[in-house]
Amino acid sequence: MLAAHHAGGITKKSKSGRKAVLSSKARQRQEKSLDRAEAVVERTLKKVQRSKGQARSLDTRRKTWDEINNDILDRAPVAGSKKKAAKAAEDAAVAAFFADGDEEMEDLEEEQQQQQQGEGPEEEDVSASTPLPPLPEDDEVL
Numbered sequence: 001m002l003a004a005h006h007a008g009g010i011t012k013k014s015k016s017g018r019k020a021v022l023s024s025k026a027r028q029r030q031e032k033s034l035d036r037a038e039a040v041v042e043r044t045l046k047k048v049q050r051s052k053g054q055a056r057s058l059d060t061r062r063k064t065w066d067e068i069n070n071d072i073l074d075r076a077p078v079a080g081s082k083k084k085a086a087k088a089a090e091d092a093a094v095a096a097f098f099a100d101g102d103e104e105m106e107d108l109e110e111e112q113q114q115q116q117q118g119e120g121p122e123e124e125d126v127s128a129s130t131p132l133p134p135l136p137e138d139d140e141v142l
Contacts, residue, residue, distance in 0.1 A: 022030065067084075
């Protein structure tokens with residue numbers, strides 16, 4: 001009977017005897033390589049943590065499409081967080097505060113335009129009504 005053995009297959013012979021023990025220099029090389037590998041892992045973890053922190057800060061600054069569209073169209077924001085509502089209220093208060101100043105400035109600009117076009121109160125030409133003093137008479141004028 002040719003039955004297959006349970007552990008049958010290709011195997012590699014294990015080292016035995018003197019070859020199983022590393023020499024002192026080989027052991028030092030192996031320890032150095034393990035230390036270097038550990039340093040690389042630590043450095044990589046720090047880089048990953050820093051990258052995740054930067055990604056978090058970018059996410060906090062990111063706006064949704066609704067917010068961008070509202071900014072462009074100057075519409076009231078759609079239901080959002082408390083911070084957004086507070087900012088909208090503050091913006092409305094600032095706009096109300098400066099609204100009066102804008103009307104006054106517009107009135108002044110209109111008056112200036114009317115004066116330039118001659119619709120406003122006309123000023124008299126003072127130069128035509130005032131006589132000039134006589135020139136001193138010299139014998140010779142060069």
